Amino acid sequence: MLDHSGSPLAAALHDPVLRWYDANARVLPWREAGAGAWAVMVSEFMLQQTPVNRVLPAYRSWLERWPKPVDLAAEAPGEAVRAWDRLGYPRRALRLHAAAQAIVERHGGEVPDDHAALLALPGVGTYTAAAIASFAFGQRHAVVDTNVRRVLARALTGVAQPSISPTAADQRLAATALPADESTAARWAVASMELGALICTARTPRCADCPIRTQCAWVLAGSPPYDGPPRRGQTYEGTDRQTRGRLLAVLRDASAPVSKAQLDACWPDAVQRERALDGLVADGLVEPLSRGRYRLPE
DNA sequence: CACGCGTGGAA
């Protein structure tokens, strides 16, 4: 505890997972040498709930257009929303834009390397702060995302799935599993996450290819099925979320302010449509103009 | 702490 030496059980996982990562890691642009903290930060925002394959094109054009935080900070927020395209959860675009402005104002335009300073940025929570500090700056942090929670739930706890929502216990477990050495800890963070993304997957884990299958508590227990409360699957069809998506798509694709009539055409239920539009305005994703016209925020 | 927040691909 005092020396953060970790548990022997977890320590036995380090070498095989690190070796597996060295041989099997995906080549991703934000992992290239010299990618920089801004590149890591942009990728982390985009990867919050959006799969890698769908992020790649948006990431490339984003960094080409705004290679530094100051470049994005100088833009209208609506341009960030438009460039976000259909990655989903467009409030992330607004937060990334606000974070870029905060970086310019508070950190001289450079992504801070301090965990607390990162955590204070808009859109940066526990996971993202640790991810940037670890991936971009090589620091020792427990980087706890859904992949890591699943890997540790299986390998150490011996259950098929982690708890439905992240818990303090997850954080503690990940902190305990962290190698003591800083640079090793940073490699472990990305490697254990990659293992969860490629091998120790949610639906059909590829245990035959897993470098720690002989030590995995879940496998050793006979791979018992998930036994917890049912996970609430979210329906999407007909929701306010879908309505917001339709409205925003109209505005994204327009080069000039659009009329209320154009927005009305994209969703039949007037009550739901108005509620969704009000919500978008309240979130700062849509700017109402005079004479019933709307645009992305400037 | 539970919920709202987009979108699309894979099983």
Next chain:
DNA sequence: TTTCCAAGCGT
């Protein structure tokens, strides 16, 4: 087809 799920955050 339906269902599940994908590097979370803010309230």
